[in-house]
Amino acid sequence: MPARYSFGGDEHLFIECSDEMSLEAFFKSLSMATAVRESQIKGVTEICPANASFQVKFNPDIIKPDDMMKEVRAIEVDAEKAEPVLKTRIVEIPVFYNDPWTHETLMRFRERHQEPEGTDLDYAARINGYDAVGSFIEAHHGSPWFVSMVGFVAGLPFMYQMVERERQIEVPKYLRPRTDTPRLTVGHGGCFGCIYSVRGAGGYQMFGITPMPIFDSSQTTSYLRDFMVFFRPGDIVKFKPIDRAAYDQAVEDVDRGRFSPPIREVTFDLREFQKDIDGYNTKLEGTLYAH
Known part of the structure; x- marks a missing residue:
């Protein structure tokens, strides 16, 4: 299922990969969080992974919230194709x-x-x-x-x-x-x-x-x-x-x-x-x- 995106104030983007826990949801969230980190998107200051979701903290003076969401949505498409191997x-x-x-x-x-x-x-x-x-x-x-x-x-x-x-x-x-x-x-x-x-x-x-x-x-x-x-x-x-x-x-x-x-x-x-x-x-x- 597609991830669900929501903002937490001006500095946080929350990405929920599933509303229930599963290993598939965990792998998707881990893959996305890792890809966000490796992409080195300008303005990202912290990434916090969870069970089937993760949160990205960013500086809105460097990257606008809507642009941050676009960047992560693009990463989601690639994450869907990632090999579920760890x-x-x-x-x-x-x-x-x-x-x-x-x-x-x-x-x-x-x-x-x-x-x-x-x-x-x-x-x-x-x-x-x-x-x-x-x-x-x-x-x-x-x-x-x-x-x-x-x-x-x-x-x-x-x-x-x-x-x-x-x-x-x-x-x-x-x-x-x-x-x-x-x-x-x-x-x-x-x-x-x-x-x-x-x-x-x-x-x-x-x-x-x-x-x-x-x-x-x-x-x-x-x-x-x-x-x-x-x-x-x-x-x-x-x-x-x-x-x-x-x-x-x-x-x-x-x-x-x-x-x-x-x-x-x-x-x-x-x-x-x-x-x-x-x-x-x-x-x-x-x-x-x-x-």
């Missing part, structure tokens, strides 16, 4: 599901939840048709996730599950947001998974916690010394369930500079993925453990 990486993220810290937090805020008598995992399992929390957890970590956007707060990834739409986990956010969420909580809201990069308010359902920092403004974490934000759009995430002992060991390894997340460079081809989703995912995951 050089990216797959990373394994350990998760301690049903951990005591997110459990304590969710119990503090039960009056804000759709089903105060249960837990977030109970609720998510039930409304997604799983007969047990364990089966739901298996579905959560059983397929990879695509990072479609990083932001909202520093370093927070929005993740889209790489399965057929009818199999995707969907859970509404809390009825009222919490005032507290543990740092590194693995959460879910709507069709998007996330990892809370810092402690703070939030409304996503809480499923577990990872020992792996994904944002470090001090850049003292061993694998974040070059850049304080771990994730970037296009990353593919494979969650690995761990127990309390493995969680504690990973925390210690992070503190001592010994933790190194498994990462492999991969090429993701949307067309090949769509031909055989489960088979393609298995091949992707296999690259993580290939020697």
